[in-house]
Amino acid sequence: MKRVSSAYLDRAALHYLERFASSSANLRKLLLRRVDASARAHGTDPAEGREWVEALIQRYQRQGILNDGLYAEMKAGGLQRRGGSTRMIRQKLTAKGLDDGQVEAALAGLEGADEGEAEMKAAIAYARRRRLGGFRPDRGLPEEEVRARRDKDIAAMARAGFDLETARRVIDADDPSAL
Structure with a gap:
């Protein structure tokens, strides 16, 4: 050293x-x-x-080499595009040492935050990335296996920080593009 x-x-x-x-x-x-x-x-x-x-x-x-506000906005946007829930984004930004004001400002600046769509956009991106629900390539399975996979998909969405209603809407959608 x-x-x-x-x-x-x-x-x-x-x-x-x-x-x-x-x-x-x-x-x-x-x-x-x-x-x-x-x-x-x-x-x-x-x-x-x-x-x-x-x-x-x-x-x-x-x-200007370090700008915590700009860093928070950039990090929050990237996490949202990858499918991060607002809860998960808040936790990650707080873990990086950002204060509550910077975290809230970054969350308010997320795409769709003003219409309340930010969480749904992130949930769709997460389901698409993880191939959950309607994004699963192997459709047409027996009913009992579909139910079991549905429960697992909803559980995966919950672990990622999405609320139950949002997870159900995304997983139960027949046509992912309709979301």
Whole structure:
């Protein structure tokens, strides 16, 4: 493990941000892990490293390299397109260290959020991606197997964070394009 310095943390942060989008809290956590590992390995003071990390985060925020609001909107949109429920999106954004105001603003900015369609669009995308319900390629099965698969499909939608009514509407639709 290299000894951490201000320049080292700057290079490490920029290298990480070149590859991944990140929230301020997530980058802080990542850099503090390096500071703590260096302090254990070299017997240095971790408080000095924490000060460097805070200064670095503030500088990146001033320069616009880190923008938590923009990150939240981008991440929420991507998760919705992949079929993420609003509940799951809220949990993932909170886990990345975003505050409630940023999370709520990102959820309000989702496609279809103003008409209340965001959850249904995400449910349809999730069912299509996972090939559930009407998106299942092997239709025309015996009735008992269809019932068993229906229950499993609804359970999968529930585990993904969708409410029962939305899951039933998506799974029970005869024609997925009608949704």
